[in-house]
Amino acid sequence: MCRAEIAREVFAADSYATELTGITIDSVDSDRVECSLTLARHHRNARGAVMGGVMFTLADFAFAIAANSDLLPSVRDGKAELQWVSSSSDIHFLAQPQGPSLRAVTLRIRQGRNRALFQTSIFDTSDRLVALATTTGARIMPEQLNA
Numbered sequence: 001m002c003r004a005e006i007a008r009e010v011f012a013a014d015s016y017a018t019e020l021t022g023i024t025i026d027s028v029d030s031d032r033v034e035c036s037l038t039l040a041r042h043h044r045n046a047r048g049a050v051m052g053g054v055m056f057t058l059a060d061f062a063f064a065i066a067a068n069s070d071l072l073p074s075v076r077d078g079k080a081e082l083q084w085v086s087s088s089s090d091i092h093f094l095a096q097p098q099g100p101s102l103r104a105v106t107l108r109i110r111q112g113r114n115r116a117l118f119q120t121s122i123f124d125t126s127d128r129l130v131a132l133a134t135t136t137g138a139r140i141m142p143e144q145l146n147a
Contacts, residue, residue, distance in 0.1 A: 003028035017061040059133035087138040099125025
């Protein structure tokens with residue numbers, strides 16, 4: 001089973017991103033993740049523009065997959081000990097997306113034992129960069145997960 005298939009199985013439990021928002025996981029490598037989203041009426045604000053929160057959710061979800069991607073090969077019975085969470089994020093909205101979809105590309109900039117830095121670029125249907133996010137990750141040890 002490839003990393004993307006494992007990620008889809010593990011992150012299906014993130015119902016906000018996968019079910020409510022509709023984000024799909026397209027590819028997963030150890031240093032790069034791609035996710036996409038087909039835009040619908042509920043992704044738009046009162047002006048008809050794509051809500052910033054939609055793009056932020058896309059970036060945050062892609063980060064979570066990327067930060068935990070090295071843990072995916074050890075998944076058993078659809079479960080992984082996901083240890084990386086975002087501790088801070090910064091997003092810059094650069095242009096109003098055009099077209100029916102968005103694509104996020106998340107790159108690992110640096111990942112140490114307890115801290116990590118990732119960058120997510122969000123593109124519209126015409127491959128125009130519409131948002132750029134940087135996310136700092138923190139590693140949560142398994143014993144802290146149940147505390």
